Amino acid sequence: MKYTEEHEWLRAEGEVYVVGITEHATTQLGDLVFVELPEVGTEVTKNDEIVVIESVKAASDILAPIDGEITEVNTALEDNPSIVNEDAGGAGWFFKIKPSDPSQLDSLMDEEAYKKLIG
């Protein structure tokens, strides 16, 4: 698992990375009520705002953690955003991305560093 400072996690799955947000992030956000996902095939650049999420409290953006192409999105979230609160690190994933510059992954945090970040 790799982590970003924006509280996203990335898990390798063959050639692509599955991306979601951490349980810590969902606790801060509160119950999600809306998720807007990118289109499959979109080429994204690191830090592009590619997912809109709304909780009972506020709207937030999820940024692309790396450059790449969106290969799959978790459409189940569109009908049931609460999956993210129930299983942030599993069934609540947002999208899969195929890295165009795999070296960017080296600058992401490992679990230990992320745990330190959130204290």
Place this chain on the structure above:
Amino acid sequence: MVPFAGYEMPVQYPLGVMKEHLHTRTKAGLFDVSHMGQVVVQGTDYEAAARGLEALIPVDILGLGENRQRYGFFTNADGGIDDDLMLANRGDHVFVVVNAACKAADIAYTKAALEPDVTVTEITDRALLALQGPAAEAVLSALNPRAAAMAFMDVATFKVNGVEAWVSRSGYTGEDGYEISVPAHAAEAFAQNLLDHPDVEPIGLGARDSLRLEAGLCLYGHDIDQTTTPAEAGLSWAIQKMRRSGGDRAGGFPGAERILAEIPDEALRKRVGLLPSGRAPMREGVPLFADEAATDPIGTVTSGGFGPTVGVPVAMGYVPATHAAPGTVIHGELRGKRQPLTVTKLPFTPANFKR
């Protein structure tokens, strides 16, 4: 915790906004609303205090029965609303509860207008708690059976757990329930005692907002303010016949000319309920347009979010009277995209008061 009108208040407790909201609608929620202003307005008798306040507030306060409460508001010379409030006839005085953000201004204004004949005293040594939801009656009446005998908008003073409680059967959620003023030194134990009941959970500001929004209730500074008139806000019902044109004590409050001219149905814009078509909440500030292509907005969302009980996003906002009929479809612009909303009757969830 977030800053709110000079107080640090919790957005949510461990249950979270969604569950706190649903718990209040199905069982009972306890809210700490001690930030609100509690004010005693006293003259030589009730009538003197009521008559003084009627010069500032377009409500029939003289005709309010003893131990009964009414909703009202301070109006300004332009016909706008300076604050909304609750008024109770406590026999020899009027008890007023006002918004935290406005209380200093309200008290200064009322003192300047009414003293020395009528005195205005802020009660600073009492906390205010709200117990709301269908289980509220069972919870409070187990501690004092007098709670059960109260009807909606009744007020009473009785002992609960050995402390003198000033109780009203009212609230800000659309549910049955009570607002309870207790001595500050006893408040924590009082609240803990209520929370010990298995049906009672503490509720934060987040669910307080979503509950009142579903109930179609205005939040001062958002859905009503100094620029919105009672008729525009859909609050003409709070102005009794006695104070309207043709009534025995018609007018005599700031902005009366405009306010009364707009009743019953002459306001050019109106506060309406709005149901966004998609799942995306449309929050405060979202501009509203007559259609998908219109260049100039016709209004703005003043409150909006997800309604946990209705299970869809809900909103309120002002639109021209021409677009205020239920069923009218307008558009809101969200993240650069126009999305339809349907004008709908308020409240979104039926009120559950004990009449």
